[in-house]
Amino acid sequence: MIVAQIERGLLTVDRTDAPDYERLFREESGGLFRALFVFTGGRRDIAEDATAEAFARAMTQERLRDPVAWIYRTAFRLAVDAHRHEHRFAAAVETTVEPPELHDLMGALRHLSPNQRAVVLLHHLEGFTLEETATRMGIAASTARVHLHRARTKLRRLLGDEEPSA
Amino acid sequence: MTDRWERELGKLRTLEPRTDLWGVVARGPQHSSPPPSLRPRQRIIAGVVAIAVFAAAGAFAWKALRPNGVRPAITQGGTVPPLLIQVFDRRTAPDVIVTTEGSSSQGGARPGPTGRSPHVLDLTYGSVVGRWDPSTFREDRAGPDGVKREGLTFLFPDTEPALNAGARVQLSSQGATMHAVLIPIARQYSSEPIGPTIPLADGGFLPRAGHYLLQVRAVKAGDVEVWRGPVSIIPPGTFQLLWFNDGTGSHGEPVISMAVNGVQTKAGMLDATGIGKNGEEPTPYPLPDGIPTVGQTLAVASGTPIVMLDRSTRLGSSGTGNVQLSFGSPVPPYGRLGTIPLVGPERVIPARPGDYLFRVHVDTTYGANQHAFVGFLVCRIHVIAAPGT
Numbered sequence: 278m279i280v281a282q283i284e285r286g287l288l289t290v291d292r293t294d295a296p297d298y299e300r301l302f303r304e305e306s307g308g309l310f311r312a313l314f315v316f317t318g319g320r321r322d323i324a325e326d327a328t329a330e331a332f333a334r335a336m337t338q339e340r341l342r343d344p345v346a347w348i349y350r351t352a353f354r355l356a357v358d359a360h361r362h363e364h365r366f367a368a369a370v371e372t373t374v375e376p377p378e379l380h381d382l383m384g385a386l387r388h389l390s391p392n393q394r395a396v397v398l399l400h401h402l403e404g405f406t407l408e409e410t411a412t413r414m415g416i417a418a419s420t421a422r423v424h425l426h427r428a429r430t431k432l433r434r435l436l437g438d439e440e441p442s443a
Numbered sequence: 444m445t446d447r448w449e450r451e452l453g454k455l456r457t458l459e460p461r462t463d464l465w466g467v468v469a470r471g472p473q474h475s476s477p478p479p480s481l482r483p484r485q486r487i488i489a490g491v492v493a494i495a496v497f498a499a500a501g502a503f504a505w506k507a508l509r510p511n512g513v514r515p516a517i518t519q520g521g522t523v524p525p526l527l528i529q530v531f532d533r534r535t536a537p538d539v540i541v542t543t544e545g546s547s548s549q550g551g552a553r554p555g556p557t558g559r560s561p562h563v564l565d566l567t568y569g570s571v572v573g574r575w576d577p578s579t580f581r582e583d584r585a586g587p588d589g590v591k592r593e594g595l596t597f598l599f600p601d602t603e604p605a606l607n608a609g610a611r612v613q614l615s616s617q618g619a620t621m622h623a624v625l626i627p628i629a630r631q632y633s634s635e636p637i638g639p640t641i642p643l644a645d646g647g648f649l650p651r652a653g654h655y656l657l658q659v660r661a662v663k664a665g666d667v668e669v670w671r672g673p674v675s676i677i678p679p680g681t682f683q684l685l686w687f688n689d690g691t692g693s694h695g696e697p698v699i700s701m702a703v704n705g706v707q708t709k710a711g712m713l714d715a716t717g718i719g720k721n722g723e724e725p726t727p728y729p730l731p732d733g734i735p736t737v738g739q740t741l742a743v744a745s746g747t748p749i750v751m752l753d754r755s756t757r758l759g760s761s762g763t764g765n766v767q768l769s770f771g772s773p774v775p776p777y778g779r780l781g782t783i784p785l786v787g788p789e790r791v792i793p794a795r796p797g798d799y800l801f802r803v804h805v806d807t808t809y810g811a812n813q814h815a816f817v818g819f820l821v822c823r824i825h826v827i828a829a830p831g832t
Contacts, residue, residue, distance in 0.1 A: 310460040325460050329467040382451045402452045
């Protein structure tokens, strides 16, 4: 997987050179943004802000062992902070404008908790393993597994019998 | 992945952030950056402050717990304590769930933290109606520790079988009645109900000691409200640790260990995110091996020290974990007695007779010095007076 290769490459230069954050941004920001978009229930503004802020903060760090995982965790926490401090999630259902083709999917995903949504996306769309997903979200792998189980159960009910395979 | 799901999720691949986002990144952090790490002098000051806070908390706790202080809540061989129903909003606990569905036509009678009347509340348990003593009701909607609690005390008749799955329960409040059915759910941090039914002085019985989850689901004008909390039935003459978890954290699995009379017990907290939201039902959690010792019953005498052995946290996120222990009474009015930061050497807590509520607060540090709330454990400790004391 490309992500894993990038991470390994960064690890090899961790102690000597700063990561190429611009390249990292090109390769990772899309996936992170999508994860946050789903996590926040379709809040593009929060997803973009958190993505940018996480990368910006990463660039101020002297040394990061795993920059990608750090950026993901930071971005998720920033999104959570936006929720806690601004109560913006509550208004998301009413205010979010999303592409029409995503209406049904986002409607179903909003029945899941934010963590459930994010796990589904990172695991099934971005292709991360459960362990990688958990690392990026800053949760335990067992927790991610529970989120995935619940999400599948609920999505099966909401969208029919078909569900993502394990 | 099936075609249907591949199509649906694949639509998300078209989503991209705005094209000028790298420019935003290049301008640096826009929000307040995390403060730099404390310098040595600041660390010393922080340490002094922490010691002062700890000393004040200890003095406060000693004042509250000293021998001529509070009267022991429970005495061995004495009056059997009333059954205590503890209701902690959005806690999860095991064994039995009570789901009540009904409709209330009277304002203020809808079951829930905001609408349930504390003054008129009967619980029909089996064939007997239990009358709740309103004087026992206390509510701390936004306490100093930010925890919302409600508590009420019931004396249950000998209707132990009514706790079995399928049993019907009825809640009445201001003329509105809600019917309930007991539904067994996955066991989490609990053992099976233990011991026999507990006889009461008036000829009644308490159900077997154990932990149960009370869930009330009310429907009013299409609005579904779920209200749930653990029901703890404590056998007299024992010491018991009851662990609950709260569904606010998802970033770690704190584990703490305690020793009472040299017997070590452990408990862990797993993520419970999603519990209580949208009426979700609790689902089984993968418990780490060797952890589930919750519900363990130990005999302990008055004055026995309880030693916190380990406050380790296994955080899935970066940074370090901080654990803070609060202790107070779980019996209404749920007064919190003090707080001990669990850092540094082991802390010994004098366990005098009475009921204590241990609340272990865990947060994590990430980035330079930012804190994120992880969650907390609530541990109830019930200490009796030793014979002859």
